[in-house]
Each structure stands twice: as structure tokens, then as C-alpha cells.
Amino acid sequence: MKFLFLLLTVMVPQSIDAQIYLPKFDVQGHRGARGLKPENTIPAFLTALDYGVTTLELDVVITKDKKVLVSHEPWMFSGICLTPDGNTISEKDEKRYNIYELTYEEVKKFDCGSIGNARFPEQEKMKISKPLLSDVIVAAETHIKSYTRYEVDYNIEIKSEKELYGKFQPHPEEFSDLVFNLIDQYLPLDRVVIQSFDFKVLQYFHEKYPQVRLAALVENEKSAEANLKELGFIPSIYSPYFKLLDNNTVKELKTKVVSSDEKKPRKMRVIPWTVNEEKDMLALKGMGVDGFITDYPNRAAKYKLTLRIPNDKN
Secondary structure (H helix, E strand, O other): OOHHHHHOOOOOOOOOOOOOOOOOOEEEEEOOOOOOOOOOOHHHHHHHHHOOOOEEEEEEEEOOOOOEEEOOOOEOOOOOOEOOOOOEOOOOOHHHOEHHHOOHHHHOOOEOOOOOOOOOOOOOOOOOOOOEHHHHHHHHHHHHHHHHOOOOEEEEEEOOOHHHEOOOEOOHHHHHHHHHHHHHHHOOHHHEEEEEOOHHHHHHHHHHOOOOEEEEEEOOOOOHHHHHHHHOOOOOEEEEEHHHOOHHHHHHHOOOEOOOOOOOOOEOEEOOEOOOOHHHHHHHHHHOOOEEEEOOHHHHHHOOOOOOOOOOOO
């Protein structure tokens, strides 16, 4: 029995078809709501929920004691973190604070919110540490039950790079197993998407955990056809940098269908990142994308892009 089912009654039974749930237009809060609150923290995720996102987007890394930690970098990024004694971290020294060599108890002593983020002047500053993925899920689900009253998906990026294997992260197989085993304890799999720039992660999930939806993150300028050929299968979501898209590319991508052995074949969804300007949000909506990832869910809510009927399966 799933652990979170014992804590919360907001859950629905896990669907047999793990890919049946699809928001009509999927607004994803990037690292929660990075434009408004410290990234990848519980306040950022709760703020995103309050603005009506349909998906919480986040990144995970692994600690020395094999905990799944919510963090974009596998080290203490100098731009947002302070040492346990309150000192700043220089860019040249930040990789010395390797999360893969720190226990979670050690990670908790770093403050990654008080100095803010110079790129996001609207971001509220607060003293806060990097949370465990399990704590994020419990906090979000409790907030859903008590306040927002509708379920969201979780788009979990496995931050994996070949150059970092065995140094700042486990190898893709172990990394993937650690993440899957955690989410399988806390969430129905039909509310989970795994995304990565590392196609080895996606290929491993595709083979071992075919019930989980996958998103291919793309920032290169190769054609979609070339990227999908390298991946070796059609993912549930193709997620490129938004400036790589135009009307023709979106149309081409949306003609791709999942493999014919699935019970209910459907079109691959196109959800670009990271879309922060209102004019770009509207332009992409006009191109026919299926959603977007944004640091500013408040700006997306302004255009009513996030409204949906609870439990809508269309």
C-alpha cells in the first residue's frame, strides 16, 4: 500500500492505463514558482498551486545517503546558497560542496533562499534549505487537500550528465531506480512524468518502467526527427527550449504517435521551457503547444490558461 494513501485521502486509485490523465492545457510551475519564491522549495511549490498550475516541475539529485533531494544542481550553487555558517560561496568553490558527498543532514544546514536570485528580482527572500522529494509531495498533497482542491501532476527532472556519472550523481540506472522507488511509495504513477536531457535515463525508464510517462528535454538545434531517432522511441512529451519552436515544428511534432502496441495510441504532446514573458505565452498557445513550463505561474493564470475541471480526463 502506498505510504501517502495512509496520510491523505485526496488521492484517486491508480489507473491501469498510466497515460490516461492529460490536462487540456498544461501549465507547469518551473522549480515551483522560481520568479516568486526560492526555487525548488516547498513555498515555491505551494505558491504555484495557489496560481492554478496543472503540473509542478522540479529537479532531483541524490545525496550521499541515497536520499532523493529537490535541487537543480548536484552542488550548492553559488548564486543562491550560503554555507552553514552564513558565508557566501564563490563560483570557483561551489563544486566543493558536492551534494553526492553530503548527507541530507549536512545539506539541511545550507541556506538557499536568503540571498535571493539576481535573475529574478520579484523573488521573495527567505531562509530555507533544499527539501527532500518526499517532503515536497507530502506538503503539496496536504495543500491540495486543504486549499486548492484539485490534483496536479509532478514533472520530475532527473538531473543527469554523462560527465558527472559516479562523481556528482549515481549512474543512470541507480539514479532512476532511486527516484522510481520513492515516487512509487507516494504517488499514483499516472500523475508522474519523468523528464531528462540525458536520453540514457529516458531509455532506462522506457525499458524498466514503461508505465511512467516520459518527457524528452531538448536544447540542441538538431531536428526533432534526429533527436527522436537518437532516443529510439516516441516519448509522451517532447519538451524543447521554446525559442526552437515555430508553427511548422509544432505541427510536425504533433503528428508523431506513440507505438502501436499501446492500448490507446495518442499524439505526442509538445511542452516547451522556460516561457516567462506573456507575449511568448500567448504566441506559443497560438502555435498549438500543449502547455509550457514557466517561472511565473501568476502570469499564466492572468490569461486563464490554467483553468480546468477537476478530474477531467480529456
